[in-house]
Amino acid sequence: MNLLEIIFYALSVFALVCAIMVLVSKNPIHSVLWLILVFFAISGHYILLNAQFLAIVNIIVYAGAIMVLFLFVIMLMNVKKDSEPQKQLFVKFIGVIAGGSFLTLLISLVKQSIPLVGKTVLLKEGSIGLINPLGKALFTDYVVPFEISSVLFLSAMVGAVLIGKK
């Protein structure tokens, strides 16, 4: 087991634990904070995969902008930790069972998949995750979706205005 693998496992375990903490925290603010930690862990993974651009975007956009937005909203609403009535145990149990079986199913499928056997992920190497090639690709091959996604923002903007104003 080399260092990279140790880092992979460490980050993974950390991410999973944090993710579970998101679920179990009673206080929404704590959930947000745990989620930010998950994002950091995932960014760590990106760095491990040498996807530097995504790692930074993830931190800036997700952990920075989006999660802050969440925090603001939660604080705006002043939602206390007991304001959320707990679901019944039974419902939780069913939820866990459903999620669990979903997971089991997909994992068993992946295990069956012969083409994946022996395929490895290139760690730390490769240049595709760097800003330069990504930028090039984005503004040559992917310029159409890039432009079209602007429509998405426009509509989100109009929508936010529509809904937000009194």
Next chain:
Amino acid sequence: MILVSFLFVPILAALLLLLIKDKKNAQWTAIIFSGITLVLACQMLCTNMVDFDKSWLPNLNSRFTLHADGLSKILILLTAISFPAIFIATAKNNFKQSNIFLSLMLFTQAGLMGVFMAGDALLFYFFWELALIPVYFLCSIWGGEKRIAITFKFFIYTFLGSLLMLVGILFLNAHTADHSFSMQSFLHANLTNGQQATGFVLFFIAFAIKMPLFPFHTWQPDTYEQSPTAVTMVMSAVMVKMGLYGILRWLLPLFPVAFMVHTHFMVVLSVIGILYASFIAIRQDDMKRFIAYSSIAHIGLMNAAIFTHTQIAIQGALIQLFSHGLNVLGLWIVADIIEQQTGTRSLQQMGGLAKKQPTLAILLVGFALANIAMPLTNAFVGEFLMFNGLFLLNPWMAAFAGVSVVLAAIYTLNMVQKVAYGEVSEKINTMQAPYKGAQAVLIVLLILVFATGVYPQPLFTLTADTLQQLFVK
């Protein structure tokens, strides 16, 4: 071209009627236009060139094909006779918005005509539904107390049947060489026995519900009871013939193997149905329901006859299609006159019609005789041939079905006794002389009943070509 006019004239009249608000004018319009149809129908009997073909849906390979052979002609004639007769006979009935009523009736006529002429399966299905939908509105708007629920049941029931037929049409279409809907390519579709059975069942259910054949018949008495009588007349005189027509025109030629396989089963089913309906008719107190069950029994016999697949029986069924229409129409008109004047349909409350209104009673007895197939009435000719065919298939079957001859006498005479004989009842005592138009129609019908009963040969000549087609193969 004359065939197109059978669609065109009623539809034109129907549209015209939407604009005519005045009741009298509306009635005259309906009578005149349906009279024109009748004249055209008579003219058609004398002409031979009666095909029409035009492109319709090229994507689907469906063409607007109309075709009339003896079978079609005899039913077109029946339709053409029925409508003016109904319009005249029910002219005195009170309907709100009578122009809409008549308009819908004429749409129904167009649909019926179309069904009897269509040479293309998709077109056939179209007309099949066109004949149904106006009836739905007619019954639901102008019907009796429980009309909405009853008519709805009738509509869904028959609609389900016709949808299954649509599946059958699709199925056949997929198996034709040129993926078309024309009768000819359907006839040349090479079907395995299993496929024939599938198609057979799909088509048959639609026809059986329409006829209606036991045990698919429960919509019928209720609907007849609740519908305005003019509509009931259309339904029982003409519409039920759609099912039998379908069997003769589509089922028999398209699925000969499946047809032969099912012969005995269908005959037994029909015979059970005949006896069943006859027994129930004995116990009916409601005049309309009575005629309904009696009609189920008669239709069952025709179905049995067709399924014997003997020339004699099918010939009998062919002319019985016409005869039964006239007879039942006559019975309905009499029933309607009584109901309109007395406000009751319960046989218990009637009696003494022969004393109060002898002419009407005589007419009633006349049609009752036709109903029990007295010799020299038209029904005898048909039933004689049909029973003969049944006997040819299986003597026991004829014997069992023959019991219905006795049962028919029982229930019909029961009815006649309760309505016409005995002391004059309170309700009957209020009766006036029937409206002259209705009476005239009844007399004409009765003359037709006896004329074709004594000399049925023209009807045989008319349907000879169909019979030949069915048995030449």
Next chain:
Amino acid sequence: MNAIIVSTLLGVIMMFCSWGIKSNQVQKNIALIGLLILIVANVAQLNGWLVINYDTKGMLKFNQFGLYTNTLLFALTFIYVWINGEEISKLSNTPADFYSLFFFILCGVSVLTSFDNLLMLFIGIEILSIPLYILTGADKKNMFSNEAALKYFLMGSFSTGILLLGITFIYGATGTFLMADPVVNKVTGMAQEQVMLSAGLILLFAAMNFKVSAAPFHFWTPDVYDGAPTVFTSFMATIAKAAAFVAFINVFGSQYKALAYSWTILLTFVILATLLVGNIIAVFQRSVKRMLAYSSIAQAGFMLFALYGKTDITNEAILLYAVVYSIATIGIFAVLIKMKENSFESFNGLSKAHPLLAFVTTVFLFSLAGIPLTGGFFAKYYMLSALVKAGAGLWLVMVAVVFAAISIYYYFKIVQAMYFATGESALGALPKNYAYKLLALAILLLVLGVFPNLLLNYLYF
């Protein structure tokens, strides 16, 4: 391409209209003119004229079918706005915002009819969905509208997650997002080699089923259709849904073969569940709006037949169905909007209060029920025919027609209320010419009911 560009531009123009132009009527007219321009632009592309001739690098691919679908959907939007303009204005001081959202949605529609890359599918679906979330919640003071918006949003996002997981799996199996480069060819051989791809396709299938509200992913539909302002329900149930269907067909029309045999089983399951849920629950409903929501699920079940197998009439079938269903639905919702309440009773005696409106409503309902002489018949007919030609078992067709017969039950409840029931109809004030506009729609349906070719011939010119 023209449509995407023009619709975006028009969306932006409409955005600014809300500042400059205060009159609702003028805003509506601008939107209508914009739609005409959009249609013209799109038809121009159909005839080979492009605003910008740009190589999309395999992102979009424009074909006859997609462009013709665009035209029809734009035309439907035109009809929709033409009829419902006043009603839209009632929901906000600045209806132009809604119009701009419509144009953005139409941009998404154009993407969905012509995408050739799973990325574009994703973006297209999002462009379609996000404005819909907003439209659902447009009636801000209304709790039902809020609830519907939140539900729609949460479930929509969840389905986006599923969609993305599916796309990821497909990528994992094939290494490409391209549709033009059939992913199927990359993975061949044993079923086990296709596990990854199949799993991805199943997830994608589930997500697309969500978008077209097929069971068991239909749960959002009744609540959202019910809660959303009725005008927007009308839009969601017609144009948005039709676009989602076209996207669905674009994905699975060519790709499903990776699932091979089991594809039919999955589809059969979904179709049966959809028909069952839609038709059966609709029978129970007391509210017309909610009934129409379930009926929309049921209709989706019918439209899914187009996926059964790609034959030459599949395209015709889906187009005819989408158009006819949309016209009828726009019509019936347009009538419903003018009712003071949504119950069946509010239709009581409409035939006396307003015979013309009752007649057109009848035509719409007949069309939805698939009764001959209305376009709905041929729509259903084509679907069943596509099913038979794709070699499906006849039993499935029979089940479908049985459900079609059940659907009569709930559609005709309105007909019965209008014509046979006594009582005062809860009809509100009607704008001038409103009934005649609807009559035009009804006549359109009747014409399509006899000559569906008028619509379909253009697929092949």
Next chain:
Amino acid sequence: MSIQYYIFFCLTLFSIGVVGVLTRRNAIIVFMCIELMLNAVNLLLVAFSKMYNGMSMQNGAVSMAGIDAQIFVFFIMVVAAAEVSIGLAIIVMMYRNTHSIDVNFLNRLKN
């Protein structure tokens, strides 16, 4: 590093998100769990991208294979951002009307 481990990890993360959606009643937390799911997908995409990149690198020259997945991730983030803005707007709007963000509070529309 075997791709399977990445898949397992990401699926687990995804499923935790799913479980969160299923078990929590706070609309914001549900929404956060959906974000968690998207992040899991993102990581998986990047992993696949690096897998294909690695596969083509083995054949020799510097390859851009797999870059499309990273672009895709970028778009997912973009869309997620747009979605968050709308989602939070809706939640806020709803909170203004009901003073609750409990998803189960919202069950007037049913049957």
Next chain:
Amino acid sequence: MGIMKILIAFILLWPLAGFLFNGLGRNYWSKKVIAYKATGYIVASFIASIFAFMYVQDHGAVTVHYFDFINAASIKIPFDFKVDALSALFLLVITGVGSLIHLYSSAYMKEEAAPHYARYFSYLNLFIFSMLVLVLGDNYVVMFIGWEGVGLCSYLLIGYWFTNGNYNYAAKKAFIMNRIGDLGFLLAIFWIIVKLGSVNYSEVLTADSLAKLSSADITGITLLLFVGAMGKSAQIPLFTWLPDAMAGPTPVSALIHAATMVTAGIYMITRSNLLFSHSELTQHVIAIIGISTALLAATIAIKQNDIKKVLAYSTVSQLGYMFLGLGVGAYSGAVFHVITHAFFKALLFLGAGSVIHAMHHEQDIRKMGGLKSKLPITHITFLIGCIAIAGVPPFSGFFSKDEILAAAFAKSPIYWVLGVIGAAMTAFYMFRLYTTTFLGKFRGTADQENHLHESPLAMTLPLILLAIASALAGAIGIPEIMGGHHWLSHQLIPIVGEPIELGLSHSLEWTLIAVSVGIALVALLWAIAIYKKKTDEAPNTVVGNFFYHKWRIDELYNEAIVYPLNRFAGFLKNTIEKHVIDGAVNGAGKLIQYSARKVRLTQNGQVGYYILFMVTGIIVLFLLWFNDVPIFIFFNKLTQN
């Protein structure tokens, strides 16, 4: 040929014209015109019949063709009529007796209002027409047309007084029982068509066709034909309608239910004798049923007190005799009895009518008595009728009855013994009737006594003519041992062949005659002796009661057939139809409603559940996709076809 075509058309169309004129003009013409017309038409028909009879005497049988009734699908049924010795005889009897009865009716029905009077005569004319079609038809279908036609007329005439519910019931009963028989006839016709392809007598009743039929066929056809005859001619078990048919006006009973219609069965079997002779089984069945009916009816007749009922049971009994004759092969004897019976039974009925007329519609013989002096002509003619039916030589009944009895003895002495017992009972009850009615003291009310009067000429004239015929008609069939040469059986040779040689010695025959006549005379005198002094009160012995209540056969039929069928029909209507068949249809609707209520619960309004269902849905999709899930195999099978 040509002249016969016109003549036969005349015979047929006169009554039909009478029917139409009287029926349509019932509101316009006076009673006189109606009566003249109706009677005149039948007389015209009678005259034409005489010409036809003479023509046949000279030229033999004639067949005329008018047009094809049915000519389709390989069967051809023409409207052909045939006059031969048999039908010519029947023609004369029908039109002859018919004319007299029309004449009689014109007076008897005088009290009726003009429209009803016209109705009565139009029915009567229609009956004559139908009966003529029956006997003239040259094939079984035309016979069947007449066959059903007479049934219809019988129905209409029995129910002539339609306001009376019981009369209607009797009419309906008559029609339905006839219909049961007709069904047998119809099936026989089908059998003939199926086997021989034709229904014309000239093609069916030939040696060639016999060769084509197996013995089972012949037995089947003849038995079914006999079922038809049973219904029409009131044999066990279908005889109960005939006594009830007395509800009609008395002349109707005379014409239809005594002289003509009820003998149609005998005519039909005689016509088809070629077939019947070839089935031993059928012949035995006919003979046994015939003699049983004769005895059964006779026992009942002994205890009846209604004048018409007695005559009705007597008719049934005499018909039984005729069938006995047919069963033992004495076709000409049967026909002979038909003719003589037509005369004397018509006479008796008309006489009874005259009595009833005088008694103001009193029919109970216990309230009569001593009418001898008040109604002299009626009395004499009635007495002649009684003697004739009792078989006292040289009246007509003696000859015809004797011929049957002789043939019966030749077949089996048991038949003869039973026949003689029947003859004795006949003599007994007829003279019981005669004595109670005409002899002794008048037992009615004073009012009735004051109004007693002899009937008008229009009524007595037919009585006198019929009495003469009853007395002398035996002349047409005097057997050879009495020095006659039996004109009738010679007439019938073309139809029934040479008379069968009975193989009885002359002395034996004379002995038989002597015994039977002797027993009849004893019974006759005994009856006079008993009933001269007293009348029959309500019977007090078990057997008497049993006979008085007509063997309780009506009750038996009601209990065993009518009620169960009625209950069965009710069961079908109220249970099967309502709950099973309609229940299934409505149940389908209810099932949908029910499942709607249940399925909608999945839509519970909570996002968490919705997403849970979605996840489950995805899992299900995956499971379906796994090949080894059972549901997969299920769907697999479903989709394969």
